[in-house]
Structure formats: C-alpha cells, structure tokens
Amino acid sequence: MASINFxxxxxxxxxxxxxxxxxxxxxxxxxxxxxxxxxxYWNAEKQRAKKSKSFPSYPELNVFLNNLAKDAxxxxxxxKSSDTIAKFENVKKKLLSSLKFEETTPAxxxxxxxxxxxxLNVTGIHRSGRTIKKYNTLRQQLLDFQSKNxxxxxxxxxxxxxxxxxxxxxxxxxxxVNNTFGKYVSSFKTFMNWATDRGYNTKLDYRKFxxxxxxxxxxxxxxxxxxxxxxxxxxxxxxxxxIRDVFCLGCYTGLRFSDLEQLRPEHIxxxxxxxxxxxxxxxxxxxxxxxxxxxxxxxxxxxxxxPVITNQKTNEYLKELCQLAGINxxxxxSRYKGARRIEFTKPKYExxxxxxxxxxxxxxxxxxxxxxxxxxxxxxxxxxxxFKKYIKITDKVVENEFQRVWNRKQSDEQTFMKVAN
Numbered sequence: 172m173a174s175i176n177f178x179x180x181x182x183x184x185x186x187x188x189x190x191x192x193x194x195x196x197x198x199x200x201x202x203x204x205x206x207x208x209x210x211x212y213w214n215a216e217k218q219r220a221k222k223s224k225s226f227p228s229y230p231e232l233n234v235f236l237n238n239l240a241k242d243a244x245x246x247x248x249x250x251k252s253s254d255t256i257a258k259f260e261n262v263k264k265k266l267l268s269s270l271k272f273e274e275t276t277p278a279x280x281x282x283x284x285x286x287x288x289x290x291l292n293v294t295g296i297h298r299s300g301r302t303i304k305k306y307n308t309l310r311q312q313l314l315d316f317q318s319k320n321x322x323x324x325x326x327x328x329x330x331x332x333x334x335x336x337x338x339x340x341x342x343x344x345x346x347x348v349n350n351t352f353g354k355y356v357s358s359f360k361t362f363m364n365w366a367t368d369r370g371y372n373t374k375l376d377y378r379k380f381x382x383x384x385x386x387x388x389x390x391x392x393x394x395x396x397x398x399x400x401x402x403x404x405x406x407x408x409x410x411x412x413x414i415r416d417v418f419c420l421g422c423y424t425g426l427r428f429s430d431l432e433q434l435r436p437e438h439i440x441x442x443x444x445x446x447x448x449x450x451x452x453x454x455x456x457x458x459x460x461x462x463x464x465x466x467x468x469x470x471x472x473x474x475x476x477x478p479v480i481t482n483q484k485t486n487e488y489l490k491e492l493c494q495l496a497g498i499n500x501x502x503x504x505s506r507y508k509g510a511r512r513i514e515f516t517k518p519k520y521e522x523x524x525x526x527x528x529x530x531x532x533x534x535x536x537x538x539x540x541x542x543x544x545x546x547x548x549x550x551x552x553x554x555x556x557x558f559k560k561y562i563k564i565t566d567k568v569v570e571n572e573f574q575r576v577w578n579r580k581q582s583d584e585q586t587f588m589k590v591a592n
C-alpha cells in the first residue's frame with residue numbers, strides 16, 4: 172500500500188520548498204510541489220502549515236496540499252501497472268503536469284490577473300461569500316485603475332510610486348474615505364502575501380503600504396428612538412413591519428445581519444440563542460429579552476423563519492422606516508480622506524443601516540448597567556480595542572451617570588456628618 176507524505180526539502184533553512192513523497196515498500200518518488208514555506212511555520216507532525224496570524228496564507232497552502240494529496244491518490248488508483256517504479260513515475264508525471272511546472276522550478280505565471288484568479292479559486296474554498304465578493308470588487312478596481320493610468324499592472328511595478336497612484340485613484344476617482352480605502356489595501360496585501368509565498372512575486376515594497384484604520388463616528392439609536400420604532404403603527408405595511416422586526420431583533424440580541432440571515436428555530440435554547448457566528452465562526456450564547464422572544468415567536472411558524480431580505484434592500488427600507496418613525500434629528504458624521512476631514516450633515520435616518528442594530532445593542536446594554544465583559548461575551552468580541560468602536564454613550568447618559576454618582580457621594584457625606592455630630 173502506497174503512502175503519501177509531505178516533507179520540507181531544507182528543514183534547517185529559514186525557508187524551504189515542500190515535497191510530496193510517494194512510498195511503497197523500498198521505492199520512493201519525490202515531487203516538488205512548487206510551494207515554499209518559512210520553516211518556522213511548518214508542522215512536521217501534521218505535515219501541514221501551522222495556524223498562525225504571522226503566516227496568514229496558511230489556510231490556502233493547506234488546502235493546496237490536501238488537494239494535491241487527493242490528486243496523488245486518484246492517479247495511483249488509476250494506474251494498473253504492477254511495477255511500483257513505473258506506476259510511481261507515471262503518477263509523478265501526472266502530478267507535475269497538473270502543477271504545470273518542471274520538478275526543480277516553482278510554478279510561475281507572467282500575468283498578474285491570471286495569478287489573481289488562481290488566488291480567488293483557492294480562497295473561495297474557505298472564505299465567506301462576502302469576502303470573495305470583496306476580492307472580486309478589488310480585482311475590478313485594479314482593472315479600472317490599470318485602464319485609467321494606461322499601465323499594465325505587474326509584480327515588478329508594484330512599488331511606492333504605484334501605491335501613490337493607487338491612493339490617488341481611490342480618493343479622487345472612487346471618492347473613498349480612509350477606512351474604506353484601508354479595507355481594500357488590506358485585501359490587496361493579503362493577495363500579495365499569497366503570491367509572494369508561492370514564488371510569483373519577489374518584490375516586497377508592498378509590505379510598506381499602510382492600511383489606514385480610524386475610529387469613525389458611529390450612529391446608534393437611543394432607547395427612546397428604539398421605542399419610537401417599536402410603537403410605530405405599521406398594520407397596513409407588512410413590508411416595513413418585517414424590516415422593523417428583523418432590525419429590532421438585532422438591537423435586542425447584538426447579532427450581525429449575516430447571523431440574523433442564518434437564524435433558525437433550532438438555534439433557540441429556552442431563553443437563549445446558541446449560534447455559531449457567520450463571520451468569525453465562534454459559538455455564542457445570546458440571552459433573549461422578552462421583546463426578542465416575541466419577535467422570534469411571531470415567525471417560528473414561517474417556512475423561512477425570519478423574513479430577512481438582502482442587506483442592500485434592508486438598508487434602503489430602514490431609512491424609510493426610521494423617517495416614518497420620526498428619527499429625524501439632524502446629526503453630523505465625520506470621515507477622513509487622507510488628512511482632510513469631511514463632514515456629512517443629514518437627518519439621522521439617512522445614516523441608519525443594519526450594522527446600527529449591533530452597535531445599538533452594545534451601547535444600550537452598557538447604558539443599562541451590563542458589565543462590558545458580559546456584553547463582549549454575547550457579541551463575541553475578544554478584545555476591548557475592537558469592542559469599544561461599537562460604543563457611543565450619549566451626552567445625556569454621561570450627565571445622568573455623573574449626577575447619580577455625585578449625588579450619592581454628597582448624600583453619603585451628609586449622612587456621615589450627621590452621624591459625626
């Protein structure tokens with residue numbers, strides 16, 4: 172019975188090619204996979220890349236090795252020769268042919284976008300649909316950038332000057348603000364890391380490209396505004412009634428829109444929800460307040476359970492809904508484009524989106540006195556740095572809390588003085 176294993180060619184060096192070994196009795200055939208890995212991130216026992224944030228392309232590499240092992244098994248089964256050496260040599264030729272490179276040379280393609288397409292095919296196996304959509308959007312943006320600047324993108328041309336031009340394109344042609352631009356720079360660097368790890372790229376200037384992340388102004392509903400939504404008479408408008416129910420359930424549970432989309436009756440565990448989140452794949456337990464249970468009970472008998480429509484349409488209808496509810500206070504939200512501050516002043520309903528529900532849950536929970544670590548346990552946040560971006564404590568709540576503490580302190584002092592006298 173033949174065995175299939177993966178080993179490093181030069182385990183003592185900082186980086187090594189990965190080889191596939193076919194063995195049967197005393198016969199061994201080696202196949203260069205064309206993939207390199209820093210040896211510090213190789214798990215010799217599992218014969219796969221280690222899971223590490225410092226080596227972000229480990230999932231794609233492990234998927235590649237898994238698929239290659241399956242190909243080897245398939246080719247072995249197809250070989251009828253009883254001669255082990257001949258059989259292994261045939262399998263080796265088929266593997267090298269499928270890898271499209273000679274044994275001693277890593278696979279390379281000259282065209283930037285054909286390599287990007289390979290990246291999409293590999294990452295599509297284990298990435299979410301939204302993430303793949305973002306990578307596809309980035310691909311189209313790069314094509315448009317290439318067309319506008321009349322220059323063919325290649326790995327050799329990706330340097331600081333390239334990044335300056337790309338920055339100008341995102342800010343001045345697409346009108347992006349810093350955080351949106353930063354999101355696509357991060358995706359671009361993910362691809363470049365993937366290409367570099369596989370030997371397609373050797374120029375490392377891209378590592379200097381700065382990913383901008385700024386604390387942006389967030390918009391949440393106050394407790395009163397949430398009640399305005401709840402009390403709004405929508406008996407003649409089932410479309411907006413369903414939008415309200417889904418949005419309010421998000422405000423009561425802190426679930427992302429992607430988790431509300433996948434919510435099913437089997438996630439209900441008495442007075443809680445037990446659900447594995449779509450984005451992070453963490454399992455969270457969400458306590459259900461009375462209002463949330465009423466919404467869930469309302470739709471339990473429905474074939475598709477919650478009446479969730481697309482995120483885009485929901486955001487469109489949310490603005491209409493909140494306008495009807497009178498959530499029209501004029502507010503100003505700031506964003507930055509480079510170093511330039513840009514202010515948007517509009518009625519509040521114009522800024523409401525599905526993500527406001529999760530932010531509202533966090534803010535109101537804290538305002539009502541729930542400890543931050545308990546809120547984080549429900550939302551699945553692992554670091555306070557990320558968690559705090561969801562918090563917007565209103566001026567009124569700040570004033571009331573300080574007055575409560577100060578008044579209690581003053582009362583305690585007065586009591587102490589009476590006792591002392």
